Amino acid sequence: MKDRYGAEYLQARIGKEFPLAASMGIVVVAATDELLVLSAPLGANANSHGTAFGGSLFSLAALAGWAWLSRYAVSNGLDAEAVIQDGHIDYLLPVHGEFRAMLASPPAAEIEHFRKMLRRAARGRIRLHADLHDGPNLAARFDGVFAAAIRSRSG
């Protein structure tokens, strides 16, 4: 069965809700319960050295976090606002082509803790990690704390 809240759903939301995503050429490659993958081309995101701008790498990872949280909420029948509270990135290698942010779902215990906070207090937060890859190479590591606040219960 096709996932109702998969890549197409998130691509449409990102396109509608983040005008900069179109300028960056962001594509939702995969969106499952296990993994969220976004990609962006080098061209629009290049810096003065012909490699990827550090701000674009951070932005792709931050959007992956937003997408994970938004997908988690809607998949669980929650109408939640997701925002980033802090973010950290370590740049390891210059990026010479299309790059990807790969965000694996956090451990089940952390998701469960987040779910309980959402249910009890209508808000919760969770730390998400994303790796940024240039082909097979790990180019940067991102982590950030994302918060969700429930607007209403649906579904």
Place this chain on the structure above:
Amino acid sequence: MKDRYGAEYLQARIGKEFPLAASMGIVVVAATDELLVLSAPLGANANSHGTAFGGSLFSLAALAGWAWLSRYAVSNGLDAEAVIQDGHIDYLLPVHGEFRAMLASPPAAEIEHFRKMLRRAARGRIRLHADLHDGPNLAARFDGVFAAAIRSRSG
């Protein structure tokens, strides 16, 4: 006397070297030995809540760091490549309009240490801090480590 490496100089370099800066609408407001200020409008950088996208705030601050380092190098007759090595941002308040990254020059002792590293090893790094403002409000705090490598000596 007009500063040879002031706002106009950096605006031209950013426009030429970072295609995303034009999509973001980045403007170099001020560039002196004491302070570097970049601004960006909300429109192109909005998120799903009609406030500024966290990735745009990070990108503006990272570009301010790049601009500070590039200006420092060229003002001192050095042809240096500047790159970001890591970055951290704390989001304090949502941004509802045009926002600014304000980067004050680091303490003289840190700049002197950086200058010595550049002279001895042709590379150096320095931690830079930037505050992100929405009008009078401090909306986010950024810091990052930036590295410079000298390509050749000019001037």
